[in-house]
Amino acid sequence: MGSYQLRAKYKKANNNINSVFLEATKRGELHLLKELEAIQRHSQYFFDYKDRKTTELGMYLAATSGHIQVVRYLSEQHHVNVSVRLGKKHILEAIIEAINNNKNRDKYYRDTLDYLLSKCSAYDLDYGTVLNKIISLDDVRLIQSTIKTGVNINCCLARAVSDGKRLIAEFLINQPIDLNYSLYTGVQKNLKELIIDRMPDLLIKENKHINQMVAQKEILNTGSLESIRKAVDVFDSSVIQQTLEEAISGNKYHLVQELFYSSKGKNCNPGLLSRAAEYLNQFVTYCNQCVTFSKIISNKTVCSICHGNLHYYTCHGTFNGIYPNGKVEIVSTDGGSLYKGEMKNGKRYGFGILYSRTWTQGKINEKVIYEGNWLDGSYHGYGKTENYEGYFNRGVHDGAGRRVWDWVDDDSIPNKMFKVIETGTFKEGVFIAGVSERYRYLNREYILESTTKYN
DSSP states (O other): OOHHHHHHHHHHTTTOHHHHHHHHHHHTOHHHHHHHHHHHHTOSSSOOOOOHHHHHHHHHHHHTTTOHHHHHHHHHHSOOOTTOEETTEEHHHHHHHHHHHOGGGHHHHHHHHHHHHHHOOTHHHHSTTHHHHHHHTOOHHHHHHHHHTTOOHHHHHHHHHHHTOHHHHHHHTTSSOOTTOBOSSSSOSBHHHHHHHHOGGGGGSSOTTSOHHHHHHHHHHHSOHHHHHHHGGGSOHHHHHHHHHHHHHTTOHHHHHHHHTSTTGGGSOHHHHHHHHHHHTTEEEEETTTTEEEEOOSSOSBOTTTOOBEEEEEEEEEEETTEEEEEEEEEETTSOEEEEEEEETTEEEEEEEEEEEEEETTEEEEEEEEEEEEETTEEEEEEEOSSEEEEEETTEEEEEEEEEEEEESOTTOGGGEEEEEEEEEEETTEEEEEEEEEEEEETTEEEEEEEEEEO
């Protein structure tokens, strides 16, 4: 398009040179912009279009259309501010949205974004969501440009680790960082805790800023089982051996289990492995869904039969293979429950007593939850609980029995406290025959209020 066409376009735009300028920037027609500027310099009919609002809008349109040449021209020749906004939206945010929405011009948008980052300052990125959106692109080249603006590298690394952007995290971990950098959100207190929880292997890769041995020990001693599981295969064997010894001595059964069954753990000293096996042999896992106890045979946290969650107990007694069998005594690892009685192939079977345990002033207090007969892990046959004594059918009141239950209609009114005693026959948990007595609480005692007979 020559001077004649530009003049025609200008007249068609109702003598508004700004609209011609903006259309050229949006289409990326750099040669037209240069020609337009030449004509403007030598013509008395053209107005000056170099007002701040127009040129910044032109920059915004060129950038969000992926025209890197026009963006360079406006920045270098017209000194347009590269951190412009359209309304509340920052130009960098708009480009990132364009990258996510238009994959056909992805390279052009990224080149434009990279150029604008090279012209920005940290102030343009530290506020709002611009920095987070740049990290979400998972592009190391863009992060390199971002760092040059002077942004806080620790903040970038924390966001990359939180969002699971491994490529960026692996690049940033090799920069001068402060692992004690405080985090103001989330469960973790500082950057090191966040990395140990999400990407622990970052700390133990070749890195001139981090002592690997110290990092490995810290992960093993403070990390979650999940974080240890992620990184254990790249740990140094000597560190694993030392930590395994300390875990056995410190009664850290989960850590012993994790290290014992890891590929690196199998290379430990045979004597130490024998001690670990003996230590783990006293523990069993329990699945609530299939109500089965069994010896620990792996570091899995879910049941291989029903995929229910596993809970850990110590077991003293006889075994049939991996299953407790015969008379046993099983205590939960937190000490909150105890079972003394008989078992068959990993399930409570025969007579047994289940206790709950609490500690008061250093003393253990045991309270009977159930005492009686069991079948395949459920109450079955004659037994008694705190509010029922009689017969059960696989955990449900069924047969002759006596049940006591109470309720309060209103805590503030004592005479609305009631107790019901049912004595007779139950069927699948429902009282069907016998006598039901209802008591009301009056004058600090329960007074019989009514009696109902069921046939």
